[in-house]
Amino acid sequence: MSESAVEWPAVGLTLRVDGHEYPVPQVWIGDSLLAVLRERLDLDEPRDGCSVGECGSCLVLLDGRPAAACLVPAVAAADRDVRTPQDAAFEIARDAVAASGASPCGFCAPALTVAITDLLRRNADPGPAAIREALAGLVCRCAESGRWIEAVARAKEFGFESDADAGAGIGDSGEIPMLVIDAGDLA
Template sequence: MSESAVEWPAVGLTLRVDGHEYPVPQVWIGDSLLAVLRERLDLDEPRDGCSIGECGSCLVTLDGRPAAACLVPAVAAADRDVRTPQDAAFEAAREAVVAANASPCGFCAPALTVAITDLLRRNADPGPAAIREALAGLVCRCAESGRWIEAVARAKEAGVGDGGTRGPAGGDSGEMAVLVIEAGETES
């Protein structure tokens, strides 16, 4: 098959990012939202860590819900409310991340601010297990999770998530208690 048979269809679309409208011409239909945010709109804070949805570095919110921008086709983000970590909504969490020194190299810091904000919006008072579960999708190689837990605590003190509680529908279903003792066994 010659390359001429492979087409590169492109469309123009309008993205609503951090409250601004950006008309973007000639977007290849295979481009991810991440590629457009970074390469066309020059917004660097959704980081490009892996492009395959594994590392969480490109975290943004889409209509208020968290999403890995590398997994969202740009064409599907048109006219939806995209918030990058640069949005003012994440400012308080960002300060908490910095104060806790939760991201030594700074690469994961933007994603962490979004993840923390999202967690606190869903769950106003997460325990350590809930924090660990909520942040487990961020691959970081230089931070220690104790600092992340501290960052969440600081963000909570700063009022992140207040008034925005979406309830458990957002995904965190709280404590995981199950009956976990086998019959006839006793603890030694």
């Protein structure tokens, strides 16, 4: 019996990434946002550490909320606001991560940058426990959490301004949510 070729459903969509619109034709409906950002838009960040939602290295902001891009179907991100670590909004945190040596090998620096920015927007003055809790979803093989605490302090030194209203709806636990989509997005 001959095997027939399987035709995977594909759609065209528009992604809004870091303030720019990118039409992307022929996206397989199973493709993750991470795969499309890296393989179709040729972005080096976010990083791909595991592809299955376990390492946190693919962190982006989706409509202002942190999300693991490897767990978000690209079709669910269409026409929504996607901010990668390369966005200008993360500049202060990026400088702080570099200045504090919080990411020695650099692999997790992009996600750390997004996570610190999100934390400081919600909490202008997080203590060590809040910082460790907020960054607990990020797997880093190189740095100890003392460097993360220093990076947060540097971001404040460098003039990071918290948004007092940004905490609404994000939750107080500070954990990095690994998936932030509504089931209705997939309809």
